Amino acid sequence: MSNEVLDTQMDDDTVLVDRLADRLDAGDRFASLMGTDTDEGLRLTALLATPDTIEPFDWVLPPGTTSYPSLTPRIPAAFWYERDLHDLFGVTAAGHPRLDPLTLPLSDDSERPVPGRPGAPWSIQPDEHILPRLVVGTGLFTIPHGPVRSGVSESVEFLVETPGEDIPELRVRVYAKHRGIEKRFEGMDAATGVLLAERVEGIASVAHALAFAHAVEALGGVRPPRPARLIRTLHAELERIANHLDVAMRLADAAGLAVATARFGAHKERVLRLVGRLCGSRFGRGVVVPGGVRALPALRPDRIRAEMSALASGIMPDAQLLMNTSSFIDRLRHTGVLDTDLAIDHGALGPVGRASGLADDDRIRRPYDAYDELVWRPATPWVSCDARARLQIRFDEIDDACTLIDQIVTELSTMDPATPLCRSVGFADGRGIGWAEAPQGEVLYVLEVSDGRIRRCRPRSASFHNLAVFSHTFNGDVLTDFAFIEASFGLSMAGVAL
Amino acid sequence: MWVLRGLRNGVVTTRYPRRPDAYESSFPAAVGVVDPAARLPGVAGVCPTGAIEADEGGVRLDRGRCILCGSCVRAHPEVFSWAAGSETAATDQATLVVGDEPEDDDALSALRADLARRVRRLRRSVHVRHLDAGSDGSDEWEIQALLNPVYDVHRLGIFFTASPRHADILMITGAGARGMIAPIARTLEAMPRPVVTIAVGADAISGGLVSPSYATSGGVGALLPIDVWVPGSPPTPFTLLHAILLALGRVPAGREVTA
Ligand code: SF4
Numbered sequence: 170m171s172n173e174v175l176d177t178q179m180d181d182d183t184v185l186v187d188r189l190a191d192r193l194d195a196g197d198r199f200a201s202l203m204g205t206d207t208d209e210g211l212r213l214t215a216l217l218a219t220p221d222t223i224e225p226f227d228w229v230l231p232p233g234t235t236s237y238p239s240l241t242p243r244i245p246a247a248f249w250y251e252r253d254l255h256d257l258f259g260v261t262a263a264g265h266p267r268l269d270p271l272t273l274p275l276s277d278d279s280e281r282p283v284p285g286r287p288g289a290p291w292s293i294q295p296d297e298h299i300l301p302r303l304v305v306g307t308g309l310f311t312i313p314h315g316p317v318r319s320g321v322s323e324s325v326e327f328l329v330e331t332p333g334e335d336i337p338e339l340r341v342r343v344y345a346k347h348r349g350i351e352k353r354f355e356g357m358d359a360a361t362g363v364l365l366a367e368r369v370e371g372i373a374s375v376a377h378a379l380a381f382a383h384a385v386e387a388l389g390g391v392r393p394p395r396p397a398r399l400i401r402t403l404h405a406e407l408e409r410i411a412n413h414l415d416v417a418m419r420l421a422d423a424a425g426l427a428v429a430t431a432r433f434g435a436h437k438e439r440v441l442r443l444v445g446r447l448c449g450s451r452f453g454r455g456v457v458v459p460g461g462v463r464a465l466p467a468l469r470p471d472r473i474r475a476e477m478s479a480l481a482s483g484i485m486p487d488a489q490l491l492m493n494t495s496s497f498i499d500r501l502r503h504t505g506v507l508d509t510d511l512a513i514d515h516g517a518l519g520p521v522g523r524a525s526g527l528a529d530d531d532r533i534r535r536p537y538d539a540y541d542e543l544v545w546r547p548a549t550p551w552v553s554c555d556a557r558a559r560l561q562i563r564f565d566e567i568d569d570a571c572t573l574i575d576q577i578v579t580e581l582s583t584m585d586p587a588t589p590l591c592r593s594v595g596f597a598d599g600r601g602i603g604w605a606e607a608p609q610g611e612v613l614y615v616l617e618v619s620d621g622r623i624r625r626c627r628p629r630s631a632s633f634h635n636l637a638v639f640s641h642t643f644n645g646d647v648l649t650d651f652a653f654i655e656a657s658f659g660l661s662m663a664g665v666a667l
Numbered sequence: 668m669w670v671l672r673g674l675r676n677g678v679v680t681t682r683y684p685r686r687p688d689a690y691e692s693s694f695p696a697a698v699g700v701v702d703p704a705a706r707l708p709g710v711a712g713v714c715p716t717g718a719i720e721a722d723e724g725g726v727r728l729d730r731g732r733c734i735l736c737g738s739c740v741r742a743h744p745e746v747f748s749w750a751a752g753s754e755t756a757a758t759d760q761a762t763l764v765v766g767d768e769p770e771d772d773d774a775l776s777a778l779r780a781d782l783a784r785r786v787r788r789l790r791r792s793v794h795v796r797h798l799d800a801g802s803d804g805s806d807e808w809e810i811q812a813l814l815n816p817v818y819d820v821h822r823l824g825i826f827f828t829a830s831p832r833h834a835d836i837l838m839i840t841g842a843g844a845r846g847m848i849a850p851i852a853r854t855l856e857a858m859p860r861p862v863v864t865i866a867v868g869a870d871a872i873s874g875g876l877v878s879p880s881y882a883t884s885g886g887v888g889a890l891l892p893i894d895v896w897v898p899g900s901p902p903t904p905f906t907l908l909h910a911i912l913l914a915l916g917r918v919p920a921g922r923e924v925t926a
Contacts, residue, residue, distance in 0.1 A: 273846075273882075282881060290881040295846040316847065317798060317854045319829030321811045324799040324847060345846040346801050349882030361715045364736055365876055371805030371901065415808070428673035434815030438904075441812075442690065449695050449749070451903060452805050455737055490668060663804035666846075 182238050185228055190243040192217055197224075198516040198529060201613055201629045202240065202250035204258045206285035210234060211260055215247075216602070216613065216629075218516070222535055223602050223613065236261040246515045249637040256344075257282055257351070272666040273347050274299050284351040285617075285625045295344055312648075316345040323662035329647050337647045339640040347666040354626035359385050359459045359596045362623055366614070367454045369628045370664030372415070374450075375401075375408045376607030377614075377628065378457035383537055383603030384616035385459040389594035393538070396581070397461035397590050402539040403473075403577045404444070404453040405605065406570035411440040412608030412659065413520075413563035414484070417491065419656035420560055424497045429487070436484050443468075443476050461591030470582035474575070481571045488564045501557035505642040505654035508554055515638045518631040519610020520566065521658055523550040524558035531606040543576050545569055556657035563659075596621045607631055609659055630664030680819045683905065684912055691753045691905040697898060698740060699750035700728050700765050705743075713742045716869070716876050730755065730763040731872035734900040754918070756865075756897045756910035758782060760872070760888070763896055782894055783916050785862050789835050792824040793915065796834030796861070800851060800887050801844025803877075806868045806901040810838060818904050825911060831858035836914060838907075839891070842870040842877045843884030851890055863914040865895040867907065872896050 193199055198218040205212045210231045217224050230237055239262035240247040251262035252271035259278040262268060275281060276299045282290055315326035326342035350369055354362060366381035367374040379401060386392065393401070414437040421429035445451040447466040456462055466473065491497060507517060512525035522529060528550050532540040548565030551558035596618055603614045610631025617625040639658055643650065681688045704725045711719045718732035719739060726746055728739070739747040757763050759775055797810055813820045814827065828834055831854050841847070866887050869875040874885035884890060897910040912918045 293845065293881040294848075297849060316850045317831075321797045321807050321827065322799070323802065323804055323807055324844075324850070345850060346799070346841070346844050347846050347882050348801050348842060348844055348877050349880035350877070353877060353880045360738075361876075364715055364734065368734075368803040368870075368876055368900075371803030372808055374805070426669060428669040431816045432672065434812070435817055438812055438815050438817045441808075445694065445903075449737070450735070451809075452901070454735070454900070487672070490672065494669070661804040662799075663802060 182228065185226065186238060186240055186243050189215055189217065189226065189240065193244060196220070199244055199246040200516065200611070201615075201627075201634075202247050202254065203615060203627045203629070204254050204260065204284070205617065205625045205627075206258070206283045211258055212285075213237065213254070214615065215240070216615070218529070218535075218611075220534060223604055225600075225602065225615070230260065235259070236263045238263055239265040241265050246634075246637075249633070257284060269301055270299060270344065272344050274344055282349060282352050284355070284627070289349075289352045289355065293349075295347065300342070316342070325662045325665075327651075337643065339643050339647060341636060341640060343636070343662065343666040345666070346662050350667040351625075351627060354623050357623045358621065359594075362616075362626065363457060363459060364454075366628065367452075369667065370607075370609075370612075370630050370632060370661050371452060372412060372661050373408060373607040373609060373612065373630070373664070375404045375453040375457065376605040376612045377630075378454075379405060379538070379605035380603045380612040380614040380628070381616065381626075382457050382459045383605065384601035384614045385596065385603070386594055386601075387603055388597050388599050388601035388616070388618060389460075391460055391592050391594040393461040394589050394592060395539075395542075396465070396584055396588050398539040398542070399577045399580055400462045400466060400590070401457060402543070403466070403574055404448070404456050405538070406573050407440060407444050408453055409608045410480075410567050410570050411437055411444070413567050414440065416563055416656060416659040417488070417560060420501070420556070420653060421491065421497070423652035423656055424500050426491075426494070426497060429491055429494070429497075432487050436480065436487070439480055439483070443473075443480070447473070458591060460594040461589070464590065465586065466581070470578045474578045477571060477574055477578070484567060488567070492561065492564070498557060500653055501560065501657070502553075502555060504556040504650050505559075505657055506554050506644060507638065507642045509552065511638070511641060512554070516634070517638055518634050519607070520559055520562045521610065521635050521638075523548070524562045525554040526550050526552045529611075531604050531611050535604060537605065539577065543573055545572050545576075556653050559657040559659075609661065609664070610635060628664075628667065630661075632660035632662070632664035633667075636660055636665055680816055680822065683908070684918065688905070693751050694753050694903055694905065695749040695751055696753045696903055696906055697730055697750045697755045698728060698733055698735065698737070698747055700726055700746060701748050702746045703727070705746045707743060707746060710739070710743060710746070713738050716873070728765050729873070730765060730898040731760060731896055732869060732875070733898060734869050734875050753903055753905035754909045755899070755902075755906055756895055756913050758895055758913060760893075760896050763872070763898055782863070782914065786915050789862060789915060792826060793835045793911075794826050794828040794833050795836045795838055795911070796828055796831055796858075798837060798839045798851065798854060799841055800839055800847045800871070800890065801841030801877075801883060802868070802870060803841075803901075806840035806870075809901050809904050809907060810840070810867065812904040813907060818908060820908065820911075823912075834858055835862045836865060836911065837861040837863070838865045838867050839887050840867045840871055841887070842874040842880070843887045843890055845882050845884065848884070848890060855891065863894045864891060865897060865910050865914060866893045867897050867910075868902055869898060869900045872898065875900060
């Protein structure tokens, strides 16, 4: 596994910013920034995605330090991460352009949850009053939307600011769903931790369980047996198909295409039923365990193959028809454009990045489980950078998923049923980093273990990372494009404010 | 073109609840206690959410806390087992505890009578409003699925509404995130008291695995009165449909209790 942990101790904060920025200029991607409370002080960790792994950079702020030089002016992708750091730890990024509360608005520093510090606060009430006031003046108005939204949606608040003649600006408030997940992980064992990981972002349960398990396996130096790698990949790809169909369904719904909405909804139901028949959970929960998988699929390989071919022959003609429905495509074309340059600067993840010309994909660059043992050519990124490209790349990925699953099923059918499905993996002290390419994009887990218990677990979803760039894609009519752009990002709010 | 496709190879819509549905009745939507009298004093420790209680009197399992991880079934298959069938919603939170003595019948029928009185005017068509109080996102998928042609709840006169003002039924998901307490209060203020409230999923009932946490309320029961409790992690669309029908008193007789 290419998942070793490199610790790099930094002594000078500003030198650190320069070094990180140089690495990004040289082609690395800014993947995450997190904090951990330790005896030596607050340890900050930046994670960079290199061509073949994810590398951590640590630096420690001695006790009593309340600020550090902000990364954001040099590294715009750190914008949300530094706000989140401030909310959780109370540490200030000096020179940050707008350090407003993001995941947990609090006025009193003594109340902060401080992940990594032993013990957990009993109750913390977010303080709405410290949020920046809505400005209402001449020629300037703010339209708040949420957090309780229309339809069956997750809670989140969008604020559309319309300053006179200028292009309206969109702000996102995500804290309403904050569940204290990072602190909740602390003290858990590996078996319980993977169950919680499945619930961090429930529509990507498999990807989160995988990223968590990969972190455990990196720590223990264990690779799951081959059948387990195949079964994991099978479920990861089924999860991808279901999520991508969900995006197609929502886009069709936004355009008022009732029949298309119904058909993609029915295809998605069929995938969830298949997953449920394979493992007992429609979301693939319980499949992934650290060291391998729980069980063989409950359906025989030939039955899986038959079901997959029925599925594909239902989906593909509908996908084609949808991409050729001009009234629909007209709504998506040039809508929600994320320029390639901005996508690179921000390190946009998953289909959002791949619709803006970025080729990064953990399945290829930093492969795990069976991805580097199967024959496949990932879909070529699209370069039109709009909502249409984001849907097209998803249909391409459904195609890829079918190819992958076909090979997996072939291999499963020739496998000795007595082959073990799981290797024992300890829960050794130390820090492990794990990742997986969720349908939304890269999911990244940093896991620290001490005395057989989780000391710190920091999940970073693609939804969090990509939502930060979402508001930069509104260049036209915010209100009429909103539903299309939102659906084309395909994010889940549960994964954002944790 | 889409019109033609809509007519072609149409999806088979379930006929549930008028006719049994094989998927509904076969889905392992719950864990049951097959030997409630078993003496397994330490067994509570196998459950990550504290759903299992065991003492001299035997073993009880609270489906409102159960996240269906299967750990107890693997550890003690002679005592716990998967239970097929999606009709697991309940009007009394206490009836979610299986292996226990049957509920006090009078209290239960009082609860049902009260609900029946409230839903009397809703026989023909009902409007459902969803509210997310900190879910993991999967519950929303399963609620949304009720609108797909397989379940097609419109055929049963069940509609989803965007406006709280017109909602008869409020379906609430999530562990009760504290950041949602004020927005929920504001939403409830804007709506006439919904006729029926449904807590969707183990998180909404008990906080599930997410609670205890400084940021959640350990379920939504602390935030508003709840009429119907829907176990599951997440509950499947059939379980959700069962919950709505149960709320409306439209579950065919003899099919209500599954323990
Ligand atoms: S299946 Fe339910 S009751 Fe059994 S251990 Fe898991 S959560 Fe607890």
